[in-house]
Structure formats: structure tokens, C-alpha cells
Amino acid sequence: MDAREIGLYAFNEGLKYADEVAVIANEIQERLTRFANNEPTLSTKSSRILLNFLFKKNKRIIQTYMEIISKEQIRNYLKTLASRIKFLPEHKDYAELPEGPFKYKKVKDIFDPKVLDTAKNLKSIDIVINSALKNGARRVCGSFKTSLTKTYLFTSKRVETLSNATTAILELRALAKEKIGKLLPKLKLEGKISEASGASTTCGTRISDLKPKEAGEEAGKLAKLSENPIRGKEGRYDVVFGRNAAAVVFSEVGKYFSAFFVDANLSCFTNKLNEKVASEIVTICEDGTIAGGIGSVPFDEEGYPTQKNELISKGIAKNYLHNSITARKFKAKLTGNAGWVIPFPHNIYVEQGNWGEDELVKEVKRGIYINNLGYLRYQDEMKGDFSAVVRDGVFLIENGEITKPVWNLRLNANLLELLKNIEGISKNSIQTFHWWMEAKVPVFTPKILVRGIRFTLPTK
Amino acid sequence: MNIKNMEDITELTSRFLEKENPSYYEVKYQEDLETSYIFKNSQLYAISTRCEKGIGIRVLVNGSLGFGATNVLQKNSVENAVKESIKSARVSSRLRKTPIRFSEEKFEKKSWVIKPKISFEDVAEENKINLLREIDRIALDVAEEKKIELPARNIFLTEIATRKYFLNSDGAEISSEVPRIEIFWIFVGKKDGDSEEETRQIGGVGGWELIKRWKLVGEIKERIGILGNILHEAKLPPKGKIDVVMGGKLVGLAVHESTGHPYEADRILGRESAQAGESFVTPSLLGQRIGSELVTVVDDPTFIFNRMKSYGYYLWDEEGVKARRKILIKNGIINEFLHNRETAAKFGVKSNASARSASYSVEPLIRMSNTFMIPGDFKFNELLEGIKLGIYVKTGEEWNIDDRRFNMRNVGKEAYLIKNGELKNLVRRPVIEIKTPTFYHSIDAVDKNLDFIAATCGKGDPVQGVPVWCGGPNIRLRNIGVLGYGR
Numbered sequence: 001m002d003a004r005e006i007g008l009y010a011f012n013e014g015l016k017y018a019d020e021v022a023v024i025a026n027e028i029q030e031r032l033t034r035f036a037n038n039e040p041t042l043s044t045k046s047s048r049i050l051l052n053f054l055f056k057k058n059k060r061i062i063q064t065y066m067e068i069i070s071k072e073q074i075r076n077y078l079k080t081l082a083s084r085i086k087f088l089p090e091h092k093d094y095a096e097l098p099e100g101p102f103k104y105k106k107v108k109d110i111f112d113p114k115v116l117d118t119a120k121n122l123k124s125i126d127i128v129i130n131s132a133l134k135n136g137a138r139r140v141c142g143s144f145k146t147s148l149t150k151t152y153l154f155t156s157k158r159v160e161t162l163s164n165a166t167t168a169i170l171e172l173r174a175l176a177k178e179k180i181g182k183l184l185p186k187l188k189l190e191g192k193i194s195e196a197s198g199a200s201t202t203c204g205t206r207i208s209d210l211k212p213k214e215a216g217e218e219a220g221k222l223a224k225l226s227e228n229p230i231r232g233k234e235g236r237y238d239v240v241f242g243r244n245a246a247a248v249v250f251s252e253v254g255k256y257f258s259a260f261f262v263d264a265n266l267s268c269f270t271n272k273l274n275e276k277v278a279s280e281i282v283t284i285c286e287d288g289t290i291a292g293g294i295g296s297v298p299f300d301e302e303g304y305p306t307q308k309n310e311l312i313s314k315g316i317a318k319n320y321l322h323n324s325i326t327a328r329k330f331k332a333k334l335t336g337n338a339g340w341v342i343p344f345p346h347n348i349y350v351e352q353g354n355w356g357e358d359e360l361v362k363e364v365k366r367g368i369y370i371n372n373l374g375y376l377r378y379q380d381e382m383k384g385d386f387s388a389v390v391r392d393g394v395f396l397i398e399n400g401e402i403t404k405p406v407w408n409l410r411l412n413a414n415l416l417e418l419l420k421n422i423e424g425i426s427k428n429s430i431q432t433f434h435w436w437m438e439a440k441v442p443v444f445t446p447k448i449l450v451r452g453i454r455f456t457l458p459t460k
Numbered sequence: 461m462n463i464k465n466m467e468d469i470t471e472l473t474s475r476f477l478e479k480e481n482p483s484y485y486e487v488k489y490q491e492d493l494e495t496s497y498i499f500k501n502s503q504l505y506a507i508s509t510r511c512e513k514g515i516g517i518r519v520l521v522n523g524s525l526g527f528g529a530t531n532v533l534q535k536n537s538v539e540n541a542v543k544e545s546i547k548s549a550r551v552s553s554r555l556r557k558t559p560i561r562f563s564e565e566k567f568e569k570k571s572w573v574i575k576p577k578i579s580f581e582d583v584a585e586e587n588k589i590n591l592l593r594e595i596d597r598i599a600l601d602v603a604e605e606k607k608i609e610l611p612a613r614n615i616f617l618t619e620i621a622t623r624k625y626f627l628n629s630d631g632a633e634i635s636s637e638v639p640r641i642e643i644f645w646i647f648v649g650k651k652d653g654d655s656e657e658e659t660r661q662i663g664g665v666g667g668w669e670l671i672k673r674w675k676l677v678g679e680i681k682e683r684i685g686i687l688g689n690i691l692h693e694a695k696l697p698p699k700g701k702i703d704v705v706m707g708g709k710l711v712g713l714a715v716h717e718s719t720g721h722p723y724e725a726d727r728i729l730g731r732e733s734a735q736a737g738e739s740f741v742t743p744s745l746l747g748q749r750i751g752s753e754l755v756t757v758v759d760d761p762t763f764i765f766n767r768m769k770s771y772g773y774y775l776w777d778e779e780g781v782k783a784r785r786k787i788l789i790k791n792g793i794i795n796e797f798l799h800n801r802e803t804a805a806k807f808g809v810k811s812n813a814s815a816r817s818a819s820y821s822v823e824p825l826i827r828m829s830n831t832f833m834i835p836g837d838f839k840f841n842e843l844l845e846g847i848k849l850g851i852y853v854k855t856g857e858e859w860n861i862d863d864r865r866f867n868m869r870n871v872g873k874e875a876y877l878i879k880n881g882e883l884k885n886l887v888r889r890p891v892i893e894i895k896t897p898t899f900y901h902s903i904d905a906v907d908k909n910l911d912f913i914a915a916t917c918g919k920g921d922p923v924q925g926v927p928v929w930c931g932g933p934n935i936r937l938r939n940i941g942v943l944g945y946g947r
Contacts, residue, residue: 031548032921032922033548035555036730036733037729039556039558040552040553040556041560041731042527042552043524043525043526043548043551044527044528044529045527045528045545045548046529046541046821047529047530047532047537047544048514048532048821049532061507062507062508062509063507063508064509064510064511065508065509065510065511065512067513067514068511068513069531069532077511084507084585087585087589088504088507088589089504089589091503091505092503118547118548118551119551122551122554122555126555139733141730141733142734145922171734172734173734183740183895183896183897187749187897189745189749189750190744191740191741191742191745192738192739192740192742192864192866199734263500264500265501266612266646266648341506341508374863375862378657379858379889380648380655380857381646381648382612382648382657385858385946387858387869387871389862389863389867391862391863408862408867410867410869410893412946412947414947435921456891456943458868458893458894459701459894459895459898459940459941
């Protein structure tokens, strides 16, 4: 049985018990090669059929994720769910699935079956490692992930559709000379005091989108430049965010525009529509139809066509992201972002500005350049207060020039204040997706200049 | 699928593997049945179930590791998964310069089963939903009493039953059945435009009987009450070098992040560098002093606390090695790292059974289980004695740490001023940023208590979340830097 046959079988079985049914059947092939210390550490291939099933009866809802492919097991599992649903309370914000059929826009450049070629992928890893080594790295590590997914969607509102998509994500971290020495001045204890690292990512939906040589070069150079860092000083700085760091921030923006988090009062954008939430040079869109977007797909999980949605236009919050339930509650139009429970962004696109990348740095008298961010953790999601660790290329900017690598600093910010203090946006928005983006939304991002961000450092 | 079928599919896979003749192979069947209840602002927002079954295959060919997985449990798909795992290893061995080896271990044929006293199926759906409704209602009642709003009330209840069957070419054959249950909540309290968040994760191995043991009604009453007190009464914390008493939950998080992670041998060797990160620890630090004599930190997969099986409980790891307690720091001295068979071979030691994987479809990695600091002799009040000016940070909200695990940050949630040996008013969001060795060297008193939080620890690529407990006693840190109010 293939995914379509299984999906259709589950769909028809579900209809026996439910008022409304939606089924997503995915056939996924994934390859992954991880590498560290300049050599592969693991190479994997998996082939799976996944079933997501939405079941609605008398305004009661259950969703399920199944990795079973036997008809008998599916039948029994659905029967059990049908017997459980009657015990649930009615959903207060219940809404029916959108009525199809719909016309879908063809999303360009999202399929390339060559992404699964093991030997070619290995060659890209060889290129990326050697390029980083040539540019100053001593050790290179990372991963190369590729996938081919067939997605079938059936809903009881006359939707039956298919999407084929592939992804290729090559990310790496390069390490140059690290400092081994006394961990504390008063102790004998010697360990790794600081590391000199750089990181880069190159990603897309086709093998031809990737630039392994350039990615290796960027990470290698950043690592080399990060050697012999000085201890940072606490205070407020103007900050230039490289793309890896900017992508982390903007993927958070995408997440918190989901009406689920807004409704749960867990978003700093709650009750902020039509209010200023960012500097007027900032326009951020969500778009499931971008050519070559890692998250691009013609339809959402309810079968509604994806589209371009303005989240922030010239600094003003414009639209939350909806499924049918949140759209009804917010009295808003569907946006093509259903998750059955949590609406989510497909791709985030940050409109490019008119600054050259070097101009962003030249504009800064006393500041910090950050290539990457990690461990972004909130004190208060409703307010947007957070801190994060800066890494993989962190440099002091003095009088418009990058001067020295710095270490030990930690960024303290508020998401709304950060957006409001964006003063410069570079010219090119490039697709970025990497491990440290915990919101896991692909972001087309430029580099940005943000004024007055606070940094702290640990006590001795 | 019953146990017999599990064995059938695993044995069929091993027959295909024998034909390919890799230098090592392992096969794992895993089945997870999960139900999650999402309760949001007084309503059951969604029920989500998961039924995941499949096999994962790991092979060693030409000194290279290959991995394959499928949930299509039919002969041709299994054979194909075997071939793909062999091919993956063979192709990547072209770039492999140093062959991977595994440590020699003693293997057994064992089965271990945790039987719930009250199974999930025996509890009516209404009772589960009523529990969530009650937590929500009590939270609202306390909020009203405390004159605060609670605009965000999100409660997640998750129950998971996992069955596994593992065998490898070295003779291990381990099967297991483990039920787990977890409650996670996020509440936001608000007063006059000011807000504070309360999050909590509570989890353990067992069935519905754990819900009664956790006394959730009392817990939520206390937590929302404290949230109200913070919003009404908490003052700015002192700033500068002062004494700090840290609560067991926060100590647990600190030892998980700054002992557990940096002592993972794969991080020390740089294997996880691009993702979870590396470690300030080098192999030569074994046997060196990292903290005061009062500091002993262990990671123990077999841990049972107050007759409750821990959230990270297991008896054999996912390479078939028998689990045991690992003493990571012994009286202030770095004593042992966390190993799987690959790193054990590199270090010339035996594996200490730290390999875990989150599902059938991902590789086993070195992971923690239940990491905690061993309690001492002090009574809690004795920790406060002699502190002229300090703070007691009982719980925290925001934390992070750099990738070497050297520079950690904890922001207090429930925290009090200590003046002349006595607890005084609540203080708001005290920020502690401290270097790992400073943290462990500053500890001069450890009390008799032991407290835990449950957590889902993330590592690997793709990210794997595994259940863990993090715990410790209340401890006193002398003369450490507090950065003041965290926004």
C-alpha cells in the first residue's frame, strides 16, 4: 500500500463515525549525514508513511498521528477513537472545515528528486569541510539533511489534493584555535576557556540551491577571525545581526503571530493589531507560496490555499495566522496557515532594505556583530522579555569597523523593543534555516542593525 | 501487534542483516502510544493521540556508522531498510579517516516491564478532563483571592506507553514496557499591566496513580498564590556579591546543564559540536577538583524516589548495556563521564549505559537520565544562619548556558531577601550569571532535602527529546555575583 491508498482508506473509515474528517498522508524519504572533526559520524536513510487524522463529531474534536499502515490496525484504532470522542466536551470555538474544492496556485521550484543522491551529498560535505579548512578552520562539523515528501490531503469538504516537495539543508560549524588554560585564575584546573567558532548554513529545495563552497568559506573565515577573543564588557550596544542570528529572532516573530499563542495570551503581539510593534522600516510577511521556500506548500492542513500574509507592514501589526477555529473566534478571514490545533507560518519573509551589508557595520560607533544566537529563553512570553547566548562569530565594532572577537556576552532583550529599534536592513533576503532556530520556521532574512541592546556577562 | 510479533519483525530484520555481514548491527522495534490533552483557558482545546511503531537499524561497516528506519513493517521494506543502512555506512566510510569502534561489553537476554497500578485506559476520559478543569478552576479561585488576573492558563496532560524490543549482533536481547505520565502548565499572572509567568513540568514512570501522588491541587494553589504575592509584594533584588541559597529544583537544572551536559563524552570529543555544542571539559580533567568537597553529582537511570520511579528511569540502555548509577562529581572531584560504546572505546573504558534514543527512527546518543546533587547534613534554617545579606532563590523561570556549559544564567521566580539569617520579603527576578567552576566552588553548605523537576532534554540532529529528572538539595553559595533585576 502507498500513502495515498492508506490515507484514502483511513479517510473512508473515519467518515463512518464522524461528521467531518481530514487526513494527511505523507510518504517521506529522508537522508541525513552528520559530520564532526572533519569526517562523517553517521549516515542515515529512512522511509516512512505517516498519517495525520482529524476527527470531528457533534462539535467534539480529536486529532491523531499514526505510523501504522495495516488496514486492520487503522480500522481498530479509529474505532477506539470514535468510542472516546463522545466523552469529550463540545469545543466552545468549534468551526467547520473550509468548504472546497479550492484552486491552488502552483508553487514553483520546490521539487528536486536528486536531493536523495547519497554520493552527491557526500561530495557536498567533502566540499564544505575542505572549504572551511582552507579558510582557517581546524575542525568542521555539521549535518546535511535532505528529504522528499509526498503529501496527500483529503477532507470531507471536498478537498483531495497532493503536493510533492523536497528540501536540502546543509549547516556547519567551523572551529579554529581554541584556548586551553586555567578555567579560573585561582584554580589549577585547566580546560577549554574559549573556542573560536563560525557557523554557516546553505539551504533550499533543490541541490542547485546549495552553495557548499561559500558556506564553508564563511564559517571557516568567521572561526579564524574569532581566535584569541577578548572578554566582553557589560552594557548597551548597537548590534548588527548576521543572517543566522536574525533568522532566530524572526522565526520567533512568526511563531508568536499564530492566533493560538495570541489567544492563549502567550504572545507579545496579543491585542497589538494595527499598533506599532516595529520600526517603520520593518515589513515581515508569512508566505507559503514562495518559489523555492523550504516551508512552501500549496495548501494548509485544512485544504485552504496558502497565500502571502502581511504580519507587520511598515512597523504596524497587520494579521495573525489562522485555522478555521481561530479565524471564527477572531472574526478574521482564513490565512492558509492551519495546523488543526495550532496555526503556523510556512515561511517568513523579511522585506529587504536598502543598506549594503558593510554599511550596517560602518554606521556603528560602538557595537557588536553577532553571527548566531542560541538558547533563546523567555522570562515572560506575554511581554516578550528574553535572553539568549551569542555565538559562532561575535565581534566588537568600533568606529564602523569590526575589530576584535569577544566572548562571554549574553544578549538581554525584549522582542517588541528589538523590533522597534531596527534602524538598518540590508539589501538581500536569503533563505536561512538552522538547528538553533527553535521555532523551526524557514526565514528569508537580510542582516539588520538594531540600536541599544543590553548585554550581560557572568560574574568571575 | 503483540510481543511475539515484535520479536518476529526484529528477528526477520536481523536475518537480512546477517546476510549483509556488517561488523556490527543492532535492531530496535519501538512502539509509542500517546494521548495529550490540551486545556486552554477553561476549555479542553484539543485531544491529540499518537500511535508510532517502527524499526531502527544501526550498522558498523568499514568503520563507519549507518542507520536506517521504516514503519512499513513488511518483508521488502525491512530488507530495503537494511540495505540502505549498509549502503549509507559504506558510502560515508569513503570520508571516514578514523574507524569507529565499540567497547566490549557483557550482554544479556532480559525483559523488564513496569506495570502501572492504574492503567491509563482504566480512567474515564471525564475524570482526566475533570482533573484539568479542577486545576484551572482552583487557579482562578486563588487568582481572585490574590486580586490578580490569570489571562493565560494552559495545561497539558500527556500519557505515553512505550514498548521496545532490542537485539544486537553481540548477543543482547532486551525487551521493555514502560508507561509515563506528565503534566505541564504555563500560567500568566497579570496586575495593572505587569505580568509574571509560572511554568511547571511534573513527570514520572508509572500509571494514573502518579497523579494522586503529585498532589496537583495543593501544588497549583501554592504556585498561583506565590504568583500573586510576587506581583503585589516583590521588591527589587540586591545587586553585587552576596550569599545565595538556591532551591533544589533550581540546583537540579544547574547540575543538569553544567555537570550532566559537559560530562557527555560525545560533546567532549566534539561529535555534537554543530548542534548541542561542546564542553569546557577536556579528557585530562578527570580526577581534578571542580568544586567544594560538599559537591557530589550523580546521574542515575535506576533511581526511585519516595517509591516513585523517576521520569528518566531505565534498566538497560539502547545499546543493550545494563544501567547503573554514575557518579559524575565525587566530593568535588570530576569522577566519571557519560559514555556510550563508541566513546567508551575511545576513552579505553566500559560504557556506563548512557545511550538513549527518543524513537525507533533516530540513533541512540549519550543522554542523561536523572541527574541530581546528593543531599548533605544541614537543615534548611542552618543554611540561612550567618547570612547578613543574601537571597533565597527557590524556583526559576528563565535559564540558558553557552555551548561549552561554562557560562550559565538563572533568573529567579520565587525568591526572597535574606537579612541577618532570616527570610524577608519576596524579591523580583534576581539574575545570576556565573561560571561553572565558580558555582561549584562557592557551595559551602548542602541541606538534607531533595527536590526534583521533570524535563524533556533536547539533543542531536534531528533533535531528540528524552524524559529526565533534575534535582538537588537546597544549597548555599557564598559571595557570588547577583546582577539585580532581570528586566
